[in-house]
Amino acid sequence: MIWNTLLLALREIRRNLLRSFLTILGIVIGVAAVITMVTLGNGATKSISDQVSSLGSNLLMVRPGQRIGPGGSAGAPLFKIADVQAITAQVTGVKAVAPETRKAASVVVGSRNWSTIATGGTRDYFTAAGWTLTSGRIFTEAEERGGKAVCVIGSTIVRELFGGGDPLGEMMRVADFSCQVIGVLASKGQSAFGSDQDDVVIMPIRTVQRRLTGDQDVRTILVSAADGVSTDTVKERVEKLLRERRKIGDNEDDNFNVLDTKQIAEALSTTTRVMTTLLGAVAAVSLIVGGIGIMNIMLVSVTERTREIGIRLAIGALEHEVLLQFLIEAVVLSSLGGLIGIALATAASIGLSSVMNIPYLFNPAINLLSFAISAGIGVVFGFFPARRAAQLDPIDALRHE
Numbered sequence: 001m002i003w004n005t006l007l008l009a010l011r012e013i014r015r016n017l018l019r020s021f022l023t024i025l026g027i028v029i030g031v032a033a034v035i036t037m038v039t040l041g042n043g044a045t046k047s048i049s050d051q052v053s054s055l056g057s058n059l060l061m062v063r064p065g066q067r068i069g070p071g072g073s074a075g076a077p078l079f080k081i082a083d084v085q086a087i088t089a090q091v092t093g094v095k096a097v098a099p100e101t102r103k104a105a106s107v108v109v110g111s112r113n114w115s116t117i118a119t120g121g122t123r124d125y126f127t128a129a130g131w132t133l134t135s136g137r138i139f140t141e142a143e144e145r146g147g148k149a150v151c152v153i154g155s156t157i158v159r160e161l162f163g164g165g166d167p168l169g170e171m172m173r174v175a176d177f178s179c180q181v182i183g184v185l186a187s188k189g190q191s192a193f194g195s196d197q198d199d200v201v202i203m204p205i206r207t208v209q210r211r212l213t214g215d216q217d218v219r220t221i222l223v224s225a226a227d228g229v230s231t232d233t234v235k236e237r238v239e240k241l242l243r244e245r246r247k248i249g250d251n252e253d254d255n256f257n258v259l260d261t262k263q264i265a266e267a268l269s270t271t272t273r274v275m276t277t278l279l280g281a282v283a284a285v286s287l288i289v290g291g292i293g294i295m296n297i298m299l300v301s302v303t304e305r306t307r308e309i310g311i312r313l314a315i316g317a318l319e320h321e322v323l324l325q326f327l328i329e330a331v332v333l334s335s336l337g338g339l340i341g342i343a344l345a346t347a348a349s350i351g352l353s354s355v356m357n358i359p360y361l362f363n364p365a366i367n368l369l370s371f372a373i374s375a376g377i378g379v380v381f382g383f384f385p386a387r388r389a390a391q392l393d394p395i396d397a398l399r400h401e
Helices: 002-015 017-053 081-090 123-128 141-146 155-162 205-213 231-245 261-304 306-314 319-356 364-390 394-399
Strands: 059-064 094-109 112-121 133-136 150-153 171-174 177-185 200-204 220-225 256-260
Touching: 017 261, 017 319, 017 364, 059 231, 059 261, 081 094, 081 220, 081 231, 094 123, 094 155, 094 205, 112 123, 112 155, 112 205, 123 220, 141 200, 141 205, 150 171, 155 177, 155 200, 171 200, 177 200, 200 205, 220 231, 231 256, 256 261, 261 319, 261 364, 319 364
Parallel strands: 112 200, 150 177
Antiparallel strands: 059 220, 059 256, 094 112, 094 171, 094 220, 133 177, 150 200, 171 177
16 A cells, blocks of 8 residues: 555656755755755865864973963073073973974075975974874984984975975075975974964074074974873973973962863864754755745645645545555655755765865765655654645535536
């Protein structure tokens, strides 16, 4: 019986294809919009998480000042190499501790020039910041201690100054001095804050201090927690040590801040998830509109087929059989809309993910849930027209013109 009823429903849908398509358009748009929004939101969350992770593994960033951003370190004393050495010696549970100082500089190779960021660090800087090499090497301890003019460059510098060729062993002028390229960094891409992480030149910190900044200051200390050690624990130890070294009283606020990159990732991911939920909820309104459209068309269909219903009831059809016929027709309509919406959402998600440069993450749960909801809408909004058809009086239905 169910199979025969399903065939009848498909026959009625095929008889009025254009009207059927317009009827399910709201369902198609709603399902496609919800799945696309959720898929893109999941991809954006994954992209942000990956970008923050590229800053370094279990990384803490220690900076002067009470807050992050321009002017945040105003009036706060900068760090010294001795602070880095103290953290290395006295804080347990760390894998690498590295100073970092930066200076904007113009780099020149032949007739090509490029404005970039010259970063000074130690050998541990590559471990703490999660940098790996595609070719060459990092600077040696002797080069680090002597402040030699050697540098490791990012892929953006290779592209802009060397045309994508092999830069190893070549000389590159940074500001007013020349340095030798000894290594090329693996690409990290864009950061979660929109900056190009590959647009970088890394040199021994003494080289940058002597030749670019002209001071002995350390502007950031990177602390990488060892595997299996909580960054919260390491953060607490670093804060306690720095408060002692900077002679901060019990009732005084810190004149430095320790930023956990995991907290950045969690905050950004939470924001993205909230926005995804809101956009998905707005898109879901189309499903309700589609359900109302199905109800209206099913009521029209009951009116058009009143005489047919009367004949069926007169020759012995039961009320629940008539109800089931129209209910299945409504469910088939809404389910077809759900399937078309899933297909459109998949195509749109793949295309938009490529344009937005975020990973496409297929989520079977949201696809199945959307299909189930679309079928459920057919049941909810198709029940009243089906019940109305089942309760028609056979005599009155046969008299209907």
